[in-house]
């Protein structure tokens with residue numbers, strides 16, 4: 001495929017791989033990204049694009065410091081990348097309207113108020129809303145609403161365009177993007193010497209595995225554990241008969257995402273279905289049933305697109321970021337779980353600095369590849 005030696009070959013053109021390519025270029029290191037299906041054609045292209053750095057699996061410890069750092073990086077990136085690449089991915093500060101349809105959901109609302117009003121950084125706040133305040137704010141909501149919370153300060157963007165903008169900016173700075181499938185490695189005395197693809201070999205100084213839920217393929221190549229498994233998520237995009245949302249809407253088991261084109265994305269499922277990507281009637285029915293319960297007028301909405309993709313999830317729900325155990329020139333960046341777009345910039349900057357300089361100031365606590373035990377040759 002190429003005799004040109006890449007400083008770093010990255011396997012995977014999702015948010016993890018493209019962010020690494022971008023920050024490697026910022027550090028003067030030229031990467032070649034190998035992607036088999038096109039940049040952002042997996043989860044990084046079909047996610048909801050929500051950026052909430054205050055809540056999630058692994059919060060507040062150990063992931064919150066990395067999440068807040070990543071959120072700051074997002075705000076820097078959306079000031080520069082759209083102008084630099086011509087790709088507007090609509091990065092913006094937004095808000096969440098969380099509502100309770102029964103007493104059981106009130107506790108989660110109280111937690112959100114607590115979390116947003118005690119955020120470790122300025123810019124976040126939340127207020128409790130009585131039933132009538134909620135319905136005044138969004139009259140299309142069901143009369144079943146008993147209370148709500150308006151939380152401000154989180155962000156949103158379009159994941160596919162964001163990832164493509166990272167790739168385009170990396171390319172402008174000297175990275176290469178190659179269409180192909182990595183099928184093995186050539187290993188010599190100094191470690192990995194080249195990546196074998198379906199179309200020849202790409203010699204490399206170092207290798208970064210950023211293949212999302214497909215990282216386990218590299219376990220056999222490297223003789224180490226990279227325990228990442230797929231968690232399937234289906235989303236239905238609808239065109240409402242009236243205006244779209246201007247905030248993320250959560251309640252009654254439904255999440256709806258505001259998009260700048262007026263569509264509402266209704267999500268999502270969490271299915272343990274291996275690598276199956278089929279669009280199922282069962283998921284459509286369950287997503288739309290919950291969405292219509294929350295906002296009855298969506299019964300008339302036109303379905304625009306139904307998608308499925310796979311979140312990369314590790315056994316402890318924390319990413320894997322760092323040098324591969326037992327290898328000098330192999331690195332891993334994966335496991336972004338339900339937050340891989342939010343965490344993408346920090347994951348990319350962190351691993352790029354480790355590769356380029358041997359250390360990073362990005363907080364990667366809890367993400368050490370060694371924690372799953374086993375090293376090459378064990």
Ligand SMILES: Cc1cc2nc3c(=O)[nH]c(=O)nc-3n(C[C@H](O)[C@H](O)[C@H](O)COP(=O)(O)OP(=O)(O)OC[C@H]3O[C@@H](n4cnc5c(N)ncnc54)[C@H](O)[C@@H]3O)c2cc1C
Nearest residue numbers: 012014015016044047048050182212233336339340341342
């Ligand atoms: C329904 C849903 C909603 C989500 N919503 C959000 C959200 O609101 N906010 C948020 O932060 N996150 C969200 N996520 C999570 C986020 O999308 C993922 O964590 C993130 O996109 C993972 O990025 P990645 O680059 O690690 O993996 P991927 O995007 O899967 O990219 C990996 C790439 O590697 C390529 N690849 C694999 N093996 C090979 C090989 N051998 N050779 C060449 N290429 C290979 C694949 O083709 C793929 O393109 C959501 C996910 C889902 C499913």
